[in-house]
Amino acid sequence: MEITDDPGIGDYSIELNPNGSPQAILYRGTKPFWRSSPWPAKQFVDIRNVSFINNQDEAYVTMDVFDASVIVRVKLDYSGLLMQLTWHESEGKWKKFWSVPDYRCESYGYCGAFGKCDPVVHVRRFECDCLPSVQAWRRVCRVASVKIPDTSEAVWLGLNMSPMDCELECTRNCSCSAYASIGIPEKGTGCLAWYGELMDTTINMEDGNNIYVRVDALELVRNKWNERLLDTINDAYPNDTLVANEGRTSHPDIAFFNLSTIITATNNFSPAKKVGQGGFGLVHEGQLLNGQEVAVKRLSKNSGQGIEEFKNEVMLISKLQHKNLVKLIGCCIQGEEPMLVYEYTNKSLDSFLFDFGLARVFNCDQIQEETDKIVGTLLIIAFNPFLKPLGKNDDDLKASRDTITINQTIQDGSLLISREKNFALGFFSPGSSRYRYLGIWYHKVREQTVVWVANRNHPINGSSGVLSINQYGNLILYSNHSQTIPVWSTNVSVEVTETDTCVAQLLDSGNLILVQEMSKRVVWESFDHPTDTHLPGMKLGLNRKTGIHQFLTSWRSADDPGTGDYSLQVNPKGSPQVILYRGTKRYWRSDPWPLKNYEIR
Secondary structure (H helix, E strand, C coil): CCCCCECEEEEEEEECCCCCCCEEEEEEEEHHHHHHHHCCCCCCCEEEEEEECCCCCCCCCCCEEECCCCCEEEEEEEECCCCEEEECCCCEEEEEEEEEECCHHHHHCCCCCCECCCCCCCCCCEEEEECCCCCCCCCCEEEEEECCCCCCCCCCEECCHHHHHHHHHHHHHCCCEEEEEEEEECEEEEEEEECCCCCCCEEEECCCCCEEEEEHHHHHHHHCCCEEEHHHHHHCCCCCCCHHHHEEECCCCCCCEEEHHHHHCCCCCCCHHEEECCCCCCEEEEECCCCCCCEEEEECCCCCHHHHHHHHHHHHHCCCCCCECCCCCECCCCCCEEEEEEEECCHHHHHHHHCCCCCCCCCCHHHHHHHHCCCCHHHHHHHHCCCCCCCCCCCHHHCCCCCCCCCEEEEECCEEECCHHHHHHHHCCCCHHHHHHHEEEEEECCCEEEEEECCCCCECCCCCEEEEEEECCCEECCCCCCCEEEEEECCCCCCCCCCCEEEEECCCCCCCEEEECCCCCCEHCCCHCCCECCCCCCEEEEHHHHHHHCCEEEEEEECEECCHHHEEEEEEEEEEEEEEEEEEEEEEEECCCCCCEECCC
């Protein structure tokens, strides 16, 4: 996580994956981070009407609100959290209605292939189990009430097939590892089959489906699977076996190093490698086998700090980036003294490793930190310089029209206001950023809330930005008044004539559209190119005819709207599902298509 004033394209994106049974996927970069339940899934009580559409032309998720007076949005935050927010006018602030991933089991593939995660049984830690052993007299084993495995590679054998026929189709194919009979509204019972690994299975007692696992698939991994403790930093006595190849194992935010790797890197904690000492303990420099320079900070038994401070440091610093804070790479939890492993490329930042966690970053000293009993990274709560208003509110500027014609411009200082004054389009600077961006925000909300950014990766330095429609019918954003330096455009092929030119209009839905004036044909719309926010009426998915793929990507930070690490996409493969990615790694997954009791077409 970075600071909070940059609307450039961030690390996260959310897309509908139409493969298999459609599902939404949240990405951090190109890595899956979270996955929705695939189609179909049971409806949960909400203020929205969510539709999951899957047909030969399209696979997408969209939403509408039951009450038009309710202002609601779904945002992919730069931290990787997907949130639904509602505006409370009486309190003048946004409130979170729900968010994902909220707990460990929601993180994509947390238990690996052929594992299942139970978020209810364990309070302080989440353990993964193998899929249950098969009963000797049956060909398949029922796993009840689960969020079914990732459907990206699953296949619908039929949308109207009995459970008995579904089992028969699976068991007659040696490659079939599991199947599920899923009710599809207005169609009957569908048969969904998996061929290969079963990934991201989670116990879901209230809204889950049953899956049936083949004996051969279970036996295939019985000797490979070891029950592993996932929530290691929440356990005061971690499992010493949590190691992997090359001295570390993966985690969504950090790596877990084994002790031998750290000993090798620091030459057995040689005094010559010691670079400092602070309240936490000794700090040694070292070099990993891949050549990366690191600083290793040991939690001394005599430091006065315990496992709670260590947990705080790991959980928060692993997600935080700051110009005065070195990056946390991972930790080592073997032995009597837990260790933190930081980047060590800038030797001028040595001092930030020696104090209490983030104390120096937030201009605190150790005495103040001890007096307030705020230890390590908990200082962020009291001294967070990032919690500032989003940006300079440009709604106070003189309002303009809701359209732009070929002979008109929008310059820095003027606005487009939608007809019912729901949304405004203009130039803004997020947070403490000195750069200017063209964006759309809520006009009736007191706190400027940006929902779309045009030039997210190409900011304008100064107030000289100009938006206009060129002779070819495209919207063009220039960084200078003379309109010679373009930084963004709609870049569509439009047949423009003297009698049929293009007009841009900001709709009350928050959608900026480019329309041919005579034919009224929409040639481009911002809803097809979202940034980090999903609005009512917006599609998230894939148009199989046009090839347009609508997905969300997070900002880099609250100061930078550039493309961030996370993305949310509908994966159209198999049975479509929504998947959250962190880079290329899957981070969370929705229930797959079809969503039960939702509008299905």
